Amino acid sequence: MTIRAAIDWALGLFRRFLQVRAVFTTVVLSGIALLVVGGFLSYSIGNGLYQTRVSQILAESERGVVEVQNTFAASTVTDDIALQSLLNSVVPSLESQGSSDSRNVALLRTPGQVGSQILQSPISADLDTAVIPIDLKSQVRNATGKLTYQSIGLPQANGSIHPAVVVGSPIEIPLAGKYERYLVFDLNGEQQTLDFVQSVLFWGMLILLFMIGAVSYFVTNWLVKPVQVAAEVSEEIAEGALDRRLTERGEDVIAILARSFNRMADSLQKQITKLASVSKMQQRFVSDVSHELRTPLTTIKLAGDVIFASREKLEPAAKRSAELMHDQIERFEVLLNDLLEISRYDAGAVAADLEIQDMNGIVGSAIAGLEPLAQSRGSVIEIKIPSGPVDVEVDGRRIERLIRNLLANAIEHGESRPISVAVGLSDSAVAVSVTDAGVGMSRAEVDRVFDRFWRADPARKRTTGGTGLGLAISLEDTQLHGGWLQVWAKPNEGASFRLTLPRRQGMIFTQSPLPLPPKQPKRKEVAGE
């Protein structure tokens, strides 16, 4: 688990940071290069040491052979005992003992000669003749008067094996016959030198590798820094700080990047400012028009009311006109208010007046307000609400208006069939659904239902006089609360609008406490647990 986490962390670093990747690649590639160079150096040095030593050994052996030969030639011994002691004296004269540079000697009688072996073969005390390879022995026997050598491993008392060279040469000893003289040279000294050189190389290259890593880190950092700054500044610009710029310094590619970046930011800022001012002007215009209309509308409304109040004194045509005018002034006023509300949303000038309230109460008063309309259209409103209070943090005025609007739509399109209103709650959300069993909507109509001034069927007779902005405002109100307003509809089966709001501002919810499309009335359960 922890190893896995560490790997993930490292991979994450690798993916996220250019520097890490650059340093990693540099170190790996340099490591390979150093390994090759180190291997080559180590091999060359080792080989050089060996070759030098071998030629030195051969020279020494040559000398030794001549000396021994001379010794025997010059001797005047005639009996075996004297010969034996002469033989024995040869060994110490060629031996040399040292901790790392020892030389051992063996004087062996060549087997297969006539006459029996009477004399003992003198051998250095530390030498085990088994280390002398058999193939070397046969080479020595066949090579007359020449030095033959072979490198071997020399087992030590402590179990380690020292590299060594065995040099063999045949010797003719008067009275004793053919002998083979072997010199075993311990190359441990050279090996130690080589070991030392290799360890110096290893540590040197390790330090070099570390320095290469550090240097590449600093260099990439130095190169990446301006890019990082550019990324940060882009981020800030994206978040709205349009006047942020990079510092332009020097003539290099980074400076060119900075200049191009700044030019791009300049032109972006110009475009955005222009668009913002056009959009602000437009919003301002809608808002101003709506406000300017208010004063004449007030006069018209007061005048209309005065005329309407005295309509009984008017002749029939004038009386009906007064009534029509009275209704239409009201409709005009509602439209104007909706237009203002939308323009306030467009200008981003809406703040929710949040308070913890009982959703059942809000739904109740919305229904109470529309009960007369529902009765006049013959629609029964069925209510399914949780038994206890449903506390929710909302702008009560907006949410009641929203539910009233959904209800008015349901009554208008509900074909006088029952309308069902449900409230559901969970720990994090509260939902209200308004469902009718009326004309419903097609898929394409559902997609446009929240558009401004959009009407499901322009040819249909309108009776309740909605403004065409109701659902657009409802959607804005929902978004102001951080909630969802969703719709389900099927032609001739009805439509259902479901409002889901967080119980407290900022609460996250992933599911609505009420189903959409609504379940069949009989199967409908009390939602929310």
Next chain:
Amino acid sequence: MAHKILVVDDDNALREMVGIVLESEGFEVCFHDAGSGALDAFKAQEPDLVLLDVMLPGKDGIEVCSEIRASAGTPIIMLTAKTESEDVVRGLEAGADDYVVKPFDPTVLLARIRARLRPLSKADGETVQIGPLTLDIVGHEVRRGAEKLLLTPLEFNLLLTLAVKPKQVFTREMLLETVWGYHYKADTRLVNVHVQRLRSKIEDDPDNPKIVTTVRGIGYKAGQG
């Protein structure tokens, strides 16, 4: 005697129409058409109530409102086309008692006017004591010791409403109904702004009120504890 109402609005048609509505209800009406000179018209006419448009040429309604308040406590109702909070609150802070949003119903306008011209709520006795203040109900006066405090009729009414039931906590809705005459949900900022104005006149330290105290989450009450 008919109450006299001064209508200050730059729109001729609206001014005349408001005049027709008010006169038909038995009020005496006088007019002024600009912000500049409105104070002079007020002083010359001595109306019982002022209907004041916010957007006026010369001087805006909020300034006119402050000028009138500086010299008199006459009820002022603002006529506003803007429903944005800022305009409403600025008007109230300048001393307006109430506001009506255009386009208004004649019935709403008349209800607001009548509420402001209504005699003050009745209380037993002639004076009410609240903290260091003495309220003279008949004389509409508030005294701190020998010092006479200048309250508008609305502020006096607000203080009296709280003072006659010193132990009771009044919600903003209750005060809107009792003092302003609203019988349905209305703008609670009316209460907040006027309580602040009242405190600035009667409290030693308006930021640390002792006479009209806030009951968190509910409303206001007279006195501490």
